Amino acid sequence: MTEAIHVRGLRLWAHVGVYEQERRHGQWFELAFSLGVDLGAVARSDDLSQGFDYGRGIAALQEQARTVRCLTLEHYSEQILDALEACYGPIPLAVEVSKCQVPVPGFDGSVAVSRRRRWG
Numbered sequence: 595m596t597e598a599i600h601v602r603g604l605r606l607w608a609h610v611g612v613y614e615q616e617r618r619h620g621q622w623f624e625l626a627f628s629l630g631v632d633l634g635a636v637a638r639s640d641d642l643s644q645g646f647d648y649g650r651g652i653a654a655l656q657e658q659a660r661t662v663r664c665l666t667l668e669h670y671s672e673q674i675l676d677a678l679e680a681c682y683g684p685i686p687l688a689v690e691v692s693k694c695q696v697p698v699p700g701f702d703g704s705v706a707v708s709r710r711r712r713w714g
């Protein structure tokens with residue numbers, strides 16, 4: 595993949611987690627996603643209508659986060675890929691979803707899963 599749009603640091607409050615209280619109360623997630631697309635047309639013309647508007651993907655994931663309910667980061671990442679595909683069609687996609695505060699005793703870090711569709 596030679597060219598891509600990368601969106602990083604998209605913080606979303608979502609109700610995802612194996613524990614019932616994670617799904618009931620919700621928690622912060624941080625997303626990064628990439629669109630593997632040719633940027634040449636917009637680069638030459640300065641006309642966004644000839645390319646991919648990253649704002650549409652951000653808005654779609656903000657909307658999705660309001661209603662999503664599931665257990666695992668893996669399943670959440672699948673729904674994120676589905677939402678991006680609904681936005682942009684069958685283009686190469688990559689996503690990384692991090693749980694910012696993981697409810698594991700004695701663990702102060704974050705956990706992330708990364709997934710790809712049609713990438714490479």
Ligand SMILES: Nc1nc2c(c(=O)[nH]1)N=C([C@H](O)[C@@H](O)CO)CN2
Pocket residue numbers: 610611612613616665666667668693696697698
């Ligand atoms: N592979 C995964 N393992 C775990 C997940 C997950 O989403 N994918 N989630 C949890 C809990 O929700 C976590 O927040 C704390 O135990 C556990 N393992």
